Amino acid sequence: HVQLVESGGGSAYAGGSLRLSCAASGYTASFYCMGWFRQVAGKEREGLASIDVDGIITYAKFLKGRFTLSKDNANDILYLQMSSLEPEDTAMYYCAASRRGCARNILTSDFHYWGQGTQVTVSS
Numbered sequence: 001h002v003q004l005v006e007s008g009g010g011s012a013y014a015g016g017s018l019r020l021s022c023a024a025s026g027y028t029a030s031f032y033c034m035g036w037f038r039q040v041a042g043k044e045r046e047g048l049a050s051i052d053v054d055g056i057i058t059y060a061k062f063l064k065g066r067f068t069l070s071k072d073n074a075n076d077i078l079y080l081q082m083s084s085l086e087p088e089d090t091a092m093y094y095c096a097a098s099r100r101g102c103a104r105n106i107l108t109s110d111f112h113y114w115g116q117g118t119q120v121t122v123s124s
Contacts, residue, residue, distance in 0.1 A: 002026035002113045004095045009118030012085050016122070022078040022095030022115055033102035035111065036069060036080045038091035038120075045094065047106025049080065058102060085122045092117040 008020040024031070035050035049059045049069040057069050068081040078095055096111035103110050 002028070002030070002097070004097060004113055004115035006093065006095050006115045006118040009093060009120045011121045011123065014086055014122055014124045016085050017081070017083045018085065018120060020080040020082070020093055020095075020118060020120075022080075024076040024078065024095075024097065028076045028097075030099050031097040031113075032100055033098040033110070034071065034078050035096050035098075035102070035106055036067075036078070037094045037096055037106070037108060037111075038089075039094065039117075040091045045108050047108070048093075050102045050106045051078070052102040056102070058104070058106060060106060082120070085120075087122050087124050089122050090120060092119050 003025045005023045012018050033050055033052050036048040037045050039045040051057045051069055051071050066084045070079045094117045095115040097113040098111045
């Protein structure tokens, strides 16, 4: 039974930072790719960053270097450090894992397991 549990969301002011965590449990050896997504109510879920088993990280171009993905392999925890936050970053943030390797584009259809999400709210 695979489980992904996000934490670290909350409120921040524009220009501030937050760090999200995703604790993975269960058969994590089946994960060939893990990633972070976000979704604003009424809009499609969008991919932010992904990491494959070799540690290669891909970022969505629109992030412009503001977010950093990292992974603690020993403890199966995925992180997303978010800096220079903007009100437009307000969304529900999700952690996801795939039984396939990471693709060039970070698409929801490529991921098999999802966390319940953690809300991030950025005010100006």
